[in-house]
Amino acid sequence: MPKTQKKKRKNKLKDSFLNTQTEIIEGVPEAIKGTREALLNILEDVEEARRAAEEERDKTLAIIENFPEGLLFFDKENKLSSVNPRAQDFFGLEREKLIGKSIGDLRKISPLTPLIEILGKEIKGIYRKELKSREDLILEVSTIAIMREEEKIGTLITLRDVTREKIIERLKTEFVSIAAHQLRTPLSAIKWTLRMILDGDLGEVPEEQRKFLQGTYASNERMIKLINDLLNVTRIEEGRFLYNIQSRDIIEVVEKLIRPFKEIAQRKGLKFEFKTPKKKIPKLEVDTEKISLVIQNLIDNAIHYTKSGGVVKVSIEFLKKKNQFLFSFNDTGIGIPKNQQKRVFTRFFRAANAIRAETEGTGLGLFIAKNIVEAHGGKIWFESVENKGTTFYFTLPVKE
Ligand code: ADP
Numbered sequence: 001m002p003k004t005q006k007k008k009r010k011n012k013l014k015d016s017f018l019n020t021q022t023e024i025i026e027g028v029p030e031a032i033k034g035t036r037e038a039l040l041n042i043l044e045d046v047e048e049a050r051r052a053a054e055e056e057r058d059k060t061l062a063i064i065e066n067f068p069e070g071l072l073f074f075d076k077e078n079k080l081s082s083v084n085p086r087a088q089d090f091f092g093l094e095r096e097k098l099i100g101k102s103i104g105d106l107r108k109i110s111p112l113t114p115l116i117e118i119l120g121k122e123i124k125g126i127y128r129k130e131l132k133s134r135e136d137l138i139l140e141v142s143t144i145a146i147m148r149e150e151e152k153i154g155t156l157i158t159l160r161d162v163t164r165e166k167i168i169e170r171l172k173t174e175f176v177s178i179a180a181h182q183l184r185t186p187l188s189a190i191k192w193t194l195r196m197i198l199d200g201d202l203g204e205v206p207e208e209q210r211k212f213l214q215g216t217y218a219s220n221e222r223m224i225k226l227i228n229d230l231l232n233v234t235r236i237e238e239g240r241f242l243y244n245i246q247s248r249d250i251i252e253v254v255e256k257l258i259r260p261f262k263e264i265a266q267r268k269g270l271k272f273e274f275k276t277p278k279k280k281i282p283k284l285e286v287d288t289e290k291i292s293l294v295i296q297n298l299i300d301n302a303i304h305y306t307k308s309g310g311v312v313k314v315s316i317e318f319l320k321k322k323n324q325f326l327f328s329f330n331d332t333g334i335g336i337p338k339n340q341q342k343r344v345f346t347r348f349f350r351a352a353n354a355i356r357a358e359t360e361g362t363g364l365g366l367f368i369a370k371n372i373v374e375a376h377g378g379k380i381w382f383e384s385v386e387n388k389g390t391t392f393y394f395t396l397p398v399k400e
Contacts, residue, residue, distance in 0.1 A: 070139070070159030076152060078103045078123055087159055090133060091115075115141065115159075123155045130162070138163045169237070177234040180227045187224050194220065222360060229364040232293070233347065236371045243287040243375065250284045250291075250325060250396075251276050254316060257292055261299045269308035275315035282318070284325060285399045290372045294380075297365035298329040298392050304358050305390070306333030324378070324397045335386035344382065345370045353386065369394075 064071055070087030074080055079102050083095050091111040098106065103123070107116040111133070118131055118141055131139045140160040145152050194217045196202055198210065205213065235241045258274055265272040302312045310332040317326045334353050336344060343349045348363040355361075373380040373394045384390035 069161075070157075072157040072159070073146075074103070074123060074155045074157070076154055078121075078155075080106060081154070090137065090139065090159060090161070115139075115157075119143065119157065123157075128160075130166075131159075136163065137161065138166045173234050173237045176230055177238070180230045180234065184224070184227050184231075187220060187227065190220050191217070191224065226362050226364075229362050229368065232368045233364055236368065241290075241371065241375065243290065245285050245287055247283045247285055248288055250286065251281070251316060253286075253288055253292065254295060254314075257295055258299065258314065261296075261303060265303050265312055268303060268306075270303060270306055271311040273311070273313040273315075275313070277316065277318045279318070281325075282398050284396055286376060286396065287372075291376070291396075294369040294372050294394065295327070297369050298327075298394075301365065301392075302329050302331035302333065302390070304361075305354060306331040307357075310389075319395075322395075322397075324395045326393060326395050328391055328393045330389065330391040332389040335388055335390055336382070336384040337386050341382075341384065345380070 064082070064084045067084055067086060070090050071082075071084045072080060072087050073082040079100055080098050081100070083098055088095055088098075093109065093111060098109075103116060103119070103121055106112050114131055114133060118126065118129055123143060125145070126141055126143045129141045131141050133139050138161075140162045142158045142160075144156045144158065146154045146156055194213060197205060198213055198217060232241070254276075255274075262272050262274075299312070299314060302314075306312060311330075312332075313328075313330040315328050315330075317328075318324075319326055334357050336351050337353060340349075340351045344351075345366050347367045349366070350361055350363040370380050373396070376396055377399075378394055378396040380392070380394040382390060382392045
């Protein structure tokens with residue numbers, strides 16, 4: 001290669017190297033600028049997130065502070081970490097004296113003792129449990145476990161003031177109780193007068209009139225039953241459904257109760273079966289009058305809601321392993337529609353098909369039955385298929 005050509009090539013190479021270097025050097029401030037901008041953007045985002053978090057915190061705090069229900073928050077060590085003014089008012093205590101204290105320490109603070117006793121050392125799951133905190137304050141206590149992902153991070157206790165509702169409820173119950181008592185006396189007077197007329201004590205009664213009088217007597221009897229049911233309900237609501245517990249041979253009790261029902265079933269064209277255990281069984285501690293109400297009601301329902309030609313079976317079993325009695329009342333009647341089954345044990349419930357089949361009924365019998373069975377430590381439940389039949393069950397434990 002000639003010398004001049006060689007030099008030219010060398011210069012070209014040098015130029016291109018220098019150009020690249022210059023580009024790199026010139027690009028450095030550009031890159032720094034870009035990074036700075038990115039950093040600023042990140043900072044701005046962080047600041048915005050912080051502001052949003054603060055806003056959320058203030059909102060949450062405002063809600064907690066002004067919440068109409070009392071709120072207490074326990075952390076995962078069951079130490080009180082927050083309490084709102086409403087909860088402080090309920091107990092007349094200052095927040096500063098409570099925060100950070102464990103369940104055990106709070107139990108020693110007298111206005112809080114009843115609440116802590118309900119909650120227990122480990123803070124159990126509670127839903128709408130009534131707490132008479134003071135003579136003039138009834139609270140409804142619920143607990144909510146607060147979770148983050150799978151882990152429990154604390155428990156929120158809500159306290160709702162239900163004093164007013166309870167007073168109204170009590171007044172309503174008292175009103176029904178007084179009205180029912182007042183109605184019972186004249187209804188009894190009507191019953192005995194009608195009985196005397198029907199028995200011919202006041203002179204001969206023509207057949208035509210006797211029929212009407214008998215109808216009136218039956219209506220009066222139904223009214224007396226309704227009044228008695230209402231009185232039982234008010235006693236349950238007032239918590240004074242007293243129990244006269246005695247040790248009884250339950251088979252004997254049921255046999256006596258069943259006799260009139262066998263006749264009623266026969267008259268209606270129903271087959272009636274009664275099964276009892278063959279072996280010797282223990283005695284039961286029961287309030288005979290109240291348990292009789294339950295059994296009568298369940299048999300009465302089985303007969304009432306089963307059409308002629310059907311079968312009603314009553315059985316008593318002794319479950320040795322569980323040391324309890326199982327009573328069952330099976331019929332091949334109209335059944336209870338699936339969509340109404342949840343309400344069966346509530347006051348005044350009557351299923352639509354039952355109202356069509358049997359106009360008479362108070363819808364109070366099963367509510368009363370449930371309360372009586374549960375007060376004896378037993379359980380009551382049923383299985384039913386519409387137009388096929390129903391079986392009601394209840395258990396009664398044998399007390400040691
Ligand atoms: P009542 O029989 O006076 O209406 P209960 O409280 O005893 O009141 O029963 C409530 C309702 O439950 C009845 O109205 C009926 O709809 C339903 N029920 C109870 N027992 C039976 C049964 N054996 N078969 C079908 N429905 C029943």
